[in-house]
Amino acid sequence: MSTPPSSSTTTGSNGDLIGTVAGPGDGPNEFFIVTPDEQAVKTGEFITYSVTVEGTPRDVIARVTNREQARGLPETFMADPHVAPEAVAGTLGVPTEDIDLYRLEATVIGFYDTNMETFSNPRQLPRPGTQLRTAPDAMLEAVLPNLGVGAADARTESGVVTLSSVDVTARDGLAHMGWLLNRETGAVDLHVPIDEFAATHLAILASTGSGKSYTAGVLMEEMMKPDVRASLLVFDPHGEYGSLSEMRGEDMFAGEDGYRPEVEYFTPENLRIRISELSVGDVMAVLDNPSDRMQERLAEGWRTMQQRESRTWGVDELLDEMRNQYGTDDASVGALEWRLRRSIQRNELFTTDMNVPLDDLVAPGRCTVLQMDTLSRRDQQMIATVLLRRLYQARLAAVRERGDDPNFDGDIIEFPLFSLFEEGHRFAPATGDAPSLGIMRTITSEGRKFGFGLGIISQRPSKIDQDVLSQCGTQVTMKIQNPTDQKAIESSVEAAGEDVLRELPGLTPGQAVVSGDAMNTPVLIQVRQRHTQHGADSIPATEEWRTAHEQRQEQPTRSEGADMGGGDSSGEVDLLGDR
């Protein structure tokens, strides 16, 4: 971090002089800069100039959005790719050094108002001839993320308000995600306020292989550090977060009071759903095409069962209840019996009595990973549905102080929760075809009040329910080339301006745009290295093919009888896995 400058302005500028304002640009907040140095300013760079607003000199920050060459060698000098244009120019006696002039377009972001604790647009463009500097590193660290830096934070010992003097690293509850892409590695570190995205939800969107899970891993590491000690619940359909357990042994995660993050893994064997926890809608979702009459019978039976004292009833008790109501020979109940037994009773996920205790699942300083890679998509959705509903109700009860009520016998969770969904489009699909969608919509729209944050990770933003996606207040967007997905981001992510969308196809793995509530302005970053190993590398296909082939060659050949059908193994359901 650079040393704080001694400046009398409210912010202080000590950056390199990079160019001069040439005049106003196309838009009301845009202006043109002319600079002779093509290297000094990259697109997306933050620059600053001084403007007097209501008698106070302010350092306004602007972002370079576009660049074009204003002056240079003529294109005819480039007629032969083997001849450098400089060689032609040299022969013709045309000066070749320092002749290039670049015309950059910049958009005003504003000056950082320490009273409002955010950017304020001065609504006035710099005068032509105004000198522009690169914004100082330390200042950017303080003002780019939404850290709520106020005048008191920025006041130096001499009483001058200097934003560059704010030591961001001294603050608690910040996630160090990486550094500004335009500057040197580590020059401007980006610390995102965890409170902000934990309350207003997070979306990590990127095409496959661009580093979604890696970035999520970085955030999870930050959230498990001693100054945060979050309660994390990760829905992991691919088993990508196995390496997070390394956090337990790393000294950097150890607190002075002996804190070590807990990392718990839940496999399908110890993930069980008590049937009585399901809502009738959940059951409808897993049944095969129930008729209207069946739905009505089921709803009535379910309602009666839920009013019972006992919570350990199962399909048999439900069927008994329905036969009591509709008679033993009711055709619809008979049809329901077959469906219920097939979808629920024979599915090991559902039990009559066992239920994952919420206390085991979540706790401050604990990261729980639900490894659901062996489950079908429907079962994954069921687990998410039931767990989210229970957790949400437990948070609701805590916030409404139901714990004081002696008659209340439900769960209570006294601390905020953050839940991360890998393959988020599975749990909140745009098609609406998932039992978990309802509760996810509820949490994203109302969870902020109850301290329940969601993180959605997905490679297909267009396949996520738009209500859920649009409620994710903070977005980490990485490389996305698919136009449909870009459009989905454009339409549902409010903070994604044109700048952000333009960057998306050109990003390389590990580069991300961070925007939304956690930021004062969208920022392009390089995601930092993870402290723990990344668990989602691609499988080296050629190597594995070769090994597998060698193994097969060594085995004795065996003939297999042709399957003429008629057996009980169709295999189709298992192969699809999604049914």
Add this chain to the structure above:
Amino acid sequence: MSDAPTTNQPGTQNDRVDDCLAIGSIVSSNSHIDYTVEIYNETDRERAPAPDECGFGQPVFVKKTIGVDEYVVMGVIYDTQLVDPDQGRSGPRLAQGDQPQFTPGYVEERTKFAGVALLGTAVIGDDGTIESPTQQMPRWTLAVEDIVERCPDGVTRDFHTTEDGRLQLAYIERLLDVAGPLGAEVTLALVERLRESFPAKEHQRVLNVIEKDIRWQSSVDRGVMR
């Protein structure tokens, strides 16, 4: 430009400025770098220049002593004009009616003028080769009756070579300007000559680009292309 001498091999007649063919003398100027030269004919010189020795695009030079140094002022013939005061009538003629005495006009008044655009200067070395060629505009003016000599190819090559061995054609813009409608043609004629003097591939490529550029630009100017 640096004063360091060029590193060409001295000695061959082809790259020395002494004993070159005088092709004419300066009679007037149109500007600081645009001179009119009267080409010698058989009556002026024992060895008058042949048509190909004073043709369009022919590099020429004028020796000039400035202070103690001898310089050559380089130029190129960019235009020629024939002058015949008899306007096509040949033979002796009588004087005018009011002229009391018969005066046969036996003086040969037909002549050939050439326009010479100055390209730059160079110092004449002790061995007769040129050194420190510069293609900036000459600072001095030539005088009437200064003798214009035909520039040998070796000198032309040296004049177009920088001290670090690169090809230079820095006068092009001035030449195009002075030569007006014939500017592109004279430049192309020079480029053609330089092709023979600079056979190296990289020089040929640069000359190609320059030639294309000039051809394209002149075609655009004439409205043939856009």
